[in-house]
Amino acid sequence: MIDRTVLVILVIGLIAAGVMFFPKDFLLTSGNPEEITFTRTAKMDVAMDKEVYHSGDKMEMNISLPPENGKMVLKVYGVMDSRGNYRISENREISIDALNDMTKLDFTLPSCYGCAGVSEGNYTIVCELLRNDTVVYNTTKVIELRK
16 A cells, blocks of 8 residues: 555656646645645636716626636625615526636616615625535625715
């Protein structure tokens, strides 16, 4: 039986020599060879067209997707009103591949008036990427909403 430490050194040497490839979105943590772990480093990012919005503005989101393949669900929600309902809420099935690593969403923001149940202030927009109803990536962005 091969010693685990020797095996780890061999694998690291093969990766360094370019003989064995290591996924770019994972990080090999150093430390005790008995407890070697691989940590996912890929992430999902969101860029908004601006930071401050006014009642009824169109909000444009550009979402940079992680290096995944296949169909997933992109869930976006935020701007909770006084009744506990999200005024921005969308689930969209998307296909991700090497050529499709960006998606764009547009939302019309609610009015900042008493009858709409939305006050001026800062709101968090949450973006989640789900596979089989399990969140595999998520990110948030804070926007400011004014009248």
